[in-house]
Structure formats: structure tokens, C-alpha cells
Amino acid sequence: xxxxxxxxxSIRKLSIMDEKGHVDEKLLPRxxxxxxxxxxxxxxxxxxxxxxxxxxxxQGRISTYIEARGQEACQVGPIFALKKSDMxxxxxxxxxxxxxxxxPIENVLLYYGGDERGNxxxxxxxxxPVSIPVGSQSTHAVGYAYALKLHKKPxxxxxxxxxxxTSEGECMEAMNFAGVWKTPTIFLCQNNxxxxxxxxxxxTAAETYAQKAIAFGFEGIQVDGNDIxxxxxxxxxxxxxxxxxxxxxxxxxxxxxxxxxxxxxxAKKYRDPKEVQEWEKKDPxxxxxxxxxxxxxxxxxxxxxxxxxxxxxIDAAIKRWEKIPHPDISDMFTHxxxxxxxxxxxxxxxxxxD
Amino acid sequence: MTELTLLQAINQALHLAMKKHKEVIIIGxxxxxxxxxxxxxxxxxxxxxxxxVIDSPLSEAxxxxxxxxxxxxxxxxxxxxxxxxxxxxxxxxxxxHAARIRTRSRGVYTCxxxxxSPCSGGIRALEHHSESEEAFYAxxxxxxxxxxxxxxxxxxxxxxAIEDPDPVIFxxxxxxxxxxxxxxxxxxxxxxxxxxxxxQEGQDVTVVSWGAMMQTTRKAxxxxxxxxxxxIDLRTMSPLDDATIVESxxxxxxxxxxxxxxxxxxxxxxxxxxxxxxALDSLEAPMRRVSGPDVIMPLYQxxxxxIPSVERIVKAIQxxxxx
Ligand SMILES: Cc1ncc(C[n+]2csc(CCOP(=O)(O)OP(=O)(O)O)c2C)c(N)n1
Numbered sequence: 001x002x003x004x005x006x007x008x009x010s011i012r013k014l015s016i017m018d019e020k021g022h023v024d025e026k027l028l029p030r031x032x033x034x035x036x037x038x039x040x041x042x043x044x045x046x047x048x049x050x051x052x053x054x055x056x057x058x059q060g061r062i063s064t065y066i067e068a069r070g071q072e073a074c075q076v077g078p079i080f081a082l083k084k085s086d087m088x089x090x091x092x093x094x095x096x097x098x099x100x101x102x103x104p105i106e107n108v109l110l111y112y113g114g115d116e117r118g119n120x121x122x123x124x125x126x127x128x129p130v131s132i133p134v135g136s137q138s139t140h141a142v143g144y145a146y147a148l149k150l151h152k153k154p155x156x157x158x159x160x161x162x163x164x165x166t167s168e169g170e171c172m173e174a175m176n177f178a179g180v181w182k183t184p185t186i187f188l189c190q191n192n193x194x195x196x197x198x199x200x201x202x203x204t205a206a207e208t209y210a211q212k213a214i215a216f217g218f219e220g221i222q223v224d225g226n227d228i229x230x231x232x233x234x235x236x237x238x239x240x241x242x243x244x245x246x247x248x249x250x251x252x253x254x255x256x257x258x259x260x261x262x263x264x265x266x267a268k269k270y271r272d273p274k275e276v277q278e279w280e281k282k283d284p285x286x287x288x289x290x291x292x293x294x295x296x297x298x299x300x301x302x303x304x305x306x307x308x309x310x311x312x313x314i315d316a317a318i319k320r321w322e323k324i325p326h327p328d329i330s331d332m333f334t335h336x337x338x339x340x341x342x343x344x345x346x347x348x349x350x351x352x353x354d
Numbered sequence: 355m356t357e358l359t360l361l362q363a364i365n366q367a368l369h370l371a372m373k374k375h376k377e378v379i380i381i382g383x384x385x386x387x388x389x390x391x392x393x394x395x396x397x398x399x400x401x402x403x404x405x406x407v408i409d410s411p412l413s414e415a416x417x418x419x420x421x422x423x424x425x426x427x428x429x430x431x432x433x434x435x436x437x438x439x440x441x442x443x444x445x446x447x448x449x450x451h452a453a454r455i456r457t458r459s460r461g462v463y464t465c466x467x468x469x470x471s472p473c474s475g476g477i478r479a480l481e482h483h484s485e486s487e488e489a490f491y492a493x494x495x496x497x498x499x500x501x502x503x504x505x506x507x508x509x510x511x512x513x514x515a516i517e518d519p520d521p522v523i524f525x526x527x528x529x530x531x532x533x534x535x536x537x538x539x540x541x542x543x544x545x546x547x548x549x550x551x552x553x554q555e556g557q558d559v560t561v562v563s564w565g566a567m568m569q570t571t572r573k574a575x576x577x578x579x580x581x582x583x584x585x586i587d588l589r590t591m592s593p594l595d596d597a598t599i600v601e602s603x604x605x606x607x608x609x610x611x612x613x614x615x616x617x618x619x620x621x622x623x624x625x626x627x628x629x630x631x632x633a634l635d636s637l638e639a640p641m642r643r644v645s646g647p648d649v650i651m652p653l654y655q656x657x658x659x660x661i662p663s664v665e666r667i668v669k670a671i672q673x674x675x676x677x
Contacts, residue, residue: 063478063654092480114478114654132482133440134412164412169443195412197388203411270387329659332652347617347647351659351666 009214011207013222013254016229019282021290029233033297039080039228040292043072043285045310046096049105050259052314053112057263062112068093070226070258073284074190076100077231078158082239087126087148089141089159091134093190097160101127105317106324115327116335134195135161135168138187142174145183145242156184156242158235164195166209172216175250179216184242186235187213187250190225192257197270213250225253226284256282358538361531363505364394364470367512368432370542372402375430378516381408381417382434391436392472392531414444421467422451430516431467438473438525439482452521453496468515468522473501474566474614475661476529478654485651486565486615491523492592492624498547499591501525503568505538507589510545518547527566534569550595552602556584559675560602562625563612564588567662571612574667581675591621596628603629607638608674614661617645639677644670 017023031039050067057065068075075096079088090097095108103125111118111130119129131137141159148155165171166189178185189209193200206212213220223230231253238249256279260267267276292298333340333348340348358366371378380398382390386409389396399407410417414435421431435441441448448469455465475484491499498520502508508526515522550562558581563571568587575583584602588595603609609629611622622643629641644662652660 064480111653114657116653130481132480133442167411167413167416169413169415195383196391197384197386198409198412202409264391269389327655329656332649332656332660333647336649343618344648347649351647 009211011210011220011222013224014230014234015224015227016233017227017287017291019287021287021292021294023229023291027229027233029229029236031232033295035080036288036292037297039076039232040285040288040298041306041310042076042079042096042100043228043288044306045099045313046072046075047285048307048310049095049099049108049314052318053108054263057112062109063114064263065112066093066095066262067259068096068257070256070279070283071190071192072096073228073231073288074188074225074253074255077228078160078186078188078235081232081235082158083155085126086155086239087128087141087144087157089128089137089144089157090130091137091161091165092130092132093162094130094160098127101125103127105314106321109318109321110324113321116331117327135165135171137161138165138171138174139177141185141187142178142181142183145178145185146181149181149183154243156186156239158186158188160188160190162195163189163191163193163200163203163209164198165189166212167203172212175213175216175248178248179218182245182247184245185248186238186242187248188235189250189252190255191252192255194257194261194267194271196261196265208252210250210252213248218248218250220250220252222252222254225255226282226287228284228288255284355537355539357535358505358509359532359535360502360505360508360526361392361394363509363538364512364526365396366538367509368395368398369401371432371513371516372398372406374542375516377428377430379406379408379424379429379431380434381410381421381431383410383412383417383436385409385434390434392528394470394526395434414441415447418444418447418452418467418469421469422447422455422465425465425467426455426463432516433467433469435469435471437483438471438487439485441469441471441487448497448521448523449494453494456520457496464519465521466519468512468518468524470512470524470526472528472531473525474527474529475651475657476566478657481653484657486613486646488525488591489615489620492594492621496520497592498522499525500547500589501527501565501591502589503527503530503565503587504534505536507545507551507587509538510543511547511589513542514544514547517544522547525565529566530569545589548590548593548595550589550598551587552584552598553587554583554585556582556606558582558606559608559610559671560584560586560599560606561610561612561671562586562588562599564591565614567612567614570662570664571667574664574671577664577668578671581671583671588621588625594621594624594628596625596632599625600629600632603633604636607636608677609637609641610644610667610670610674611642612644612662612667614646616648617643618648620645639674642670642674
């Protein structure tokens, strides 16, 4: 009986645009200038939203905020690579993805302002509510995709999650189901190097997160997560494959969280500032801007204008949010069941009276 | 004696336990370098090293499941679940294994683990960061369930939990982590598990509460100077010290239970049932619950309507007294 290798694998990494905005023309996805400008705008809008909400949190106008500074390419790229009707299952860091989908910024403000109505995202946005239990939403993406397949719909589902999430059973169970059922699902892992303070080498002994897909019988690929063209291309290819009935893909976006984990965190406690500085040089927005400048579709004046437009959009949303009346006490009762049981009606009355 | 917050008392208990018992190890998400998201495990990794203070991968099932194995091999793991609302992936390990190993192996293997977790609302947090789940665990045979309300008790009960031969769920009311302070002895001491504490003697009405609601209840009592209230801090939800409560109700004839958790099938419901079974003849008024409603804990705009207010507690005690 000979001993022989019966399986072997390799993992590819896709990079298209470097830190200076130089691209590999052969790999560059075909995108109109208009689309590139729109992508850029979404990234800048996200970048500008973060400090605004951070400031509001510091002032106590909202209670918590979860930034995604540094991860804008992973947030925005997939939304552009998919159809508007492809369903997104976010974790909790996907604010920028959400507003890129077109969900009003007021929703974000409501949510972080402690009002459940922020999570009321009409179905037309195909964007599932925020999922805070780490890794738990991936299974939903698989179930949804199963139904899409059953109904012969030409759509796919995409689930965002972090590197930490891959340690949760559900995330791996989701991949196993997707592999077995060959569902049209894209697993988008944003490897931002940390799960709060926990570094990737404390999270897994594997060299990449991408290779986790191999064990479940489908393709995993790593992309430069600060390169929006690479993220876009990987998601577009995965979606094409999924629509053709060829099943799921895991895309590991290799990126970095430039900000604290949330407003309750102090990353200085566990991260070397030098490491942060190194990653600041790889900024996803800077490199796209350099690319656009090199292609003469961008300049300082346009940059200034865009920033003003984004600031205005954000300020207008804040103004609209300020006018939304606080939720009524009944808001915490009305959505518990399709129709309110008598005992809940009694409890609502009791609380409202006191 | 040093004046400590609840948080500091827990931290001190962990330091003392690790020093005294070589088998104690700490495991959880961000408990090492970061010192825990609330800083309850601050300083442990520098003192005891990363083999005994483990920054685990992000997996509650993995954390509790490995504790079950470690305990079988003679260690005494103290696991931290970052927020009680994130414990659910570990429920299989807690309910199907930790709680049952002693029974399943007829005592050959045991599970002396402690699962610590911050619970309850009032810190304006995101979803899943504010629930009070003590009743879930009280329903599981084989688990002990503790929720302290003072720094002194937190330290003594945590040390008792670590010494306990069975699995203990140790819920920490995070809203009062920093707001309650008292002098706590510096030495190692334990407070017995399964004993409620009469914190104020009275004649008219027995009021039972625990965790963060003890503070709200104390505030309510300040407005009720004309009613002589006997206030009991339950401290342990399982095993439930009904003897202390029954003895008190035999004296006062009246009972109000204050809890933050949802109303139905709750610890408050169990307390009232036990008093009904053991002291019905002493009752002079219907027993009352002041509790959270049976709805999902809302985000912070509404959480202060969910968490029983001073006014609701005052009203319930007044009405019960006047009955
Ligand atoms: C089941 C569960 N456990 C713990 C937490 C607390 N928590 C929130 S975010 C986080 C780290 C998540 O890391 P990762 O998946 O890498 O995503 P990132 O935050 O880096 O975007 C933890 C431990 C949680 N939300 N859910």
C-alpha cells in the first residue's frame, strides 16, 4: 500500500493597485470613470461620517459608534460588484457598506442613538439588520441563498464578517452548509488583523483565512483589502460563479482597522502605534485618489468639492435625525409578535401608567 | 481594608485566587493584554503569564468546552464571557456538559469551573449587551447561579465560586461595576454560596432583590421612610435560599420582589411560588413582582422604561403595604 498525496492546495492573493495608485492593467476590472468616481465618493463619505459620529459620541448625542476607518475598500467594493437586489448580511462594522447601498444615514444615527427604528431597513435595500453576535449572520446568508436557488432567482447573498468571526462555530458551519448545498453565497472576511485586542496569530494557526474554504470544498482567495479594484474584482468573479450555479466563495480581504474597535475601546492598549503608521501608508482612499489623479479624472478642486458635498449630506441627515421624535414606550412591545398577546398589553399599560 | 468598586473587588478576587490556587486559570476573549473590556482581569497576565491567563480565540463554545476538559484534568478554569448576551454559542457546553458531567460520570469527573459574565442593562449599550438571564441558568440542574450587588460580596462569592466543586455562573451587574464602593478586607475570604442576606431589618414589608436592582431598590426605600421594610439581597439564584425569605415573610406578612429580568417564569416567580408553598398562612397581601416586561430588551432610548424605576418600586411597596 503506497502512501501518497491525495489532496493539496494553494491560495492565491489578488492585488491590482499598489499604495501609489499604480495598477496592473491586465488585472484591472473594466470600470467606467463614472463608476470609479462613485466608488471614491462612497469611500470618502464613509471616511467623513466616522469622525462626525465619533464627535457626536464624545458629546453624548449617541452612545456608541463603530468606525471602519481603513476598511473602506472592503466596505464599498462588494456593493458595487453586486446587483442592488443581491442580499447583504452585515455584521456590525458595515455602516459604510450600508450607506453605499443607499440606506439613509438617519438609520445609522437612529441605531447608534439607541433607537431600534434604525434597523428598520426596507426590503428594497436588500440589506439585513445589523448582527452583533459575532459570526452568527453567515448562516442566514446561506439559508437565504438556498431559497434563492430553490426559487431559481438570479441573485446571490454576501455576508460580511471579521477575522475573529472565523473562530465561531456558526461561521464555519455556514461555510460547510454552503459547500454541501452549493449555494450562491459570498463569504467576505475582512481580516483587519484584530478582533478587539486579539491578533490573528491568537485567532488561528492557519497562514490565511482564505484557506478555511478549502476544508469545505470550495474556493478561497485572499485579496489586498485596501485595494478597491482587487476587492471589486474578486466579488464580481465570485458573484458570476455563484450565478452560474457553481457555488460559494470565501474572499479574505487583507486589511487593517486604523481606528479603535468601537468607541468603548482603546487600541493603544494592545497595538504598537508604529504598526498603525505603517498601515496608514496603505490607505485605501489615498491610493484610489492617486490613481484617479494619474488618470486625470481628479484634482484638488474636485476633491474639495466632493468633501463639501459629503459633509453637507451628513449634516443634512443629522438635521433630519434631530427632528425624528423619540420612540414611544409602546415601540418595545409592538414588534415582539405579529399580534400582541393580552399579557403584553397589560404589561405595556402597567409601564405606561407608572 | 481598602475602598473598592465592584469591578476592583472582582479583579482583586481573581488575583488572590490565582496566587492561592495554582490550578486556577483565566480564559476568555481579550482578558489578557487588554485586561478585559471592562478591565476586570487587568494586571493578571503580567503577574501570572499567558499560560495561565489565556486570550482565547473568539469562540464561547470553545472557551467553555475547553474549560470542561481542563476541569476534568484537574484545573480550575475561570472563564469570562465578554457580555452575558454572547454566551449562547456556549449553551451546549454549559447545559449539556458542564452541568451534567458529575451526574453522567456518577461523580468520577466533575466540573469545578466558574463562568463570569457582565449582565443587565443601564449602560446605554448596543443590542445583546443588556440582558438579565439569571432565570435561564436557574432552570438548569447542576449549575449554581450567583449575582452579587456589593464589592464585599462580589469578592467573597467569586472566591467561593472558584473553590466550589461544581460549575458556577457568576453574573456581574455591569451598571454598578463602578458606582458602588465600600471597604473590602484585603485578605482572601469567602462568602457562602446559597445564602441570601438581610441587609435591612424591618416589620412591614419584605422586599427581595439582587444585582443592580438592589441599588434602585435602596433608592426607592429612601422615599419610604414611613414603611418599615425588610430588605433582602438574594445574592444566589440557585440554590435559592427560600428559608431566609420565608422567615422574613412570616414576620412581615408581605412580599415584593424586584428584578430586572423579564417577568414570566423568572426567579421572582420562583420566590413567590416558594413563599406560597411554605408561608401562605402568614400572608396578609398578594405578593408582587416588579420586573422587566416580557419583551426584548430595547436599545437605550427606552431601556429606562424596561428597567424597573424607583417610582415603580415605590408604588408596588406602598400598595402592598396599604393592602
Ligand atoms: C458571539 C460574540 N462574542 C463576543 C462578542 C463581543 N465582540 C464584539 S466584536 C468582537 C471582535 C470581533 O472581531 P472580528 O470578527 O475580527 O471583527 P472586527 O470587530 O475586527 O470587525 C467581539 C469579541 C460579540 N459581539 N459576539
